[in-house]
Amino acid sequence: MRVSDIASTTVVTVDVGASLAEAVGRMLDADVGSAVVTDDGAPGGIVTESDVLSAAYRSGEPLSSIPVRAAASAPLHTIGPSATVRRAAEKLGEHDVHRLVVVDGLDVVGVVSTTDLIRNYAGIREDERRRADAEHDWLTRENIW
Template sequence: MRVSEISSSSVVTVDVEASLADAVGRMLEAGVGSAVVTDDGAPGGIVTESDVLDAAYRTDDPLSEIPVRKAASAPLVTTGPSASVRHAAQQMRKNDVHRLVVVDGLDVVGVVSTTDLIANFAAIREDERRHADAEYDWLTREDVR
């Protein structure tokens, strides 16, 4: 199964100079838990619900006074839409992140999260089983022996 099959195509972006209040407003409006942070239009980080809570707790300042750049996680961990879901899960584990930004070249085309992996677990497992069965069938063909 490919990342493009389970990733969200609803991507919120926010400029690095915006406030966390701006970021949260966009996230709430779109019903998502993260925003890709851009600098001159280029993606460079991500701000998540957890980042917002952490920044608000640490600073005790209003969200309108906290710049996104102070709360965002960087560098951005990305994957391609044609990457396997298994590879995406390995990247998340290796980089200790819960979201990967899906990029096609320089374009942000989606976000895949651990929630997406869990929500699609049954389909991912079935896909893996079919691949294993096909590999077994190929390896045990009579004409190969």
């Protein structure tokens, strides 16, 4: 199974200079839990629901007065759409994050999250079983020469 099979293609972006209120508004409008943070259109970070809550609690200020840059996580962790879901799970663990931004060249094309992995667990397990069976068949085949 590939990342493109399970990733959300709804991607919200917000400029690094915007307020958290603007970011939250865009996230709520799109019914997503994160926004890719851009600087002059180039993706460089991500702000999540958890980041927003943490920044609001720490500052005690209204979201409209907190800049996105104060809450965003950087660097941005990315993966290609043709990468395996197994590789996505590995990268999520390696970087201790819950979301990877899916990029195709320089274009942001989606977001894959731990929730996406959980929702697709049965299909991922079936793919892994088929891969293991194929590997076993290959390694145990009779010499055909």
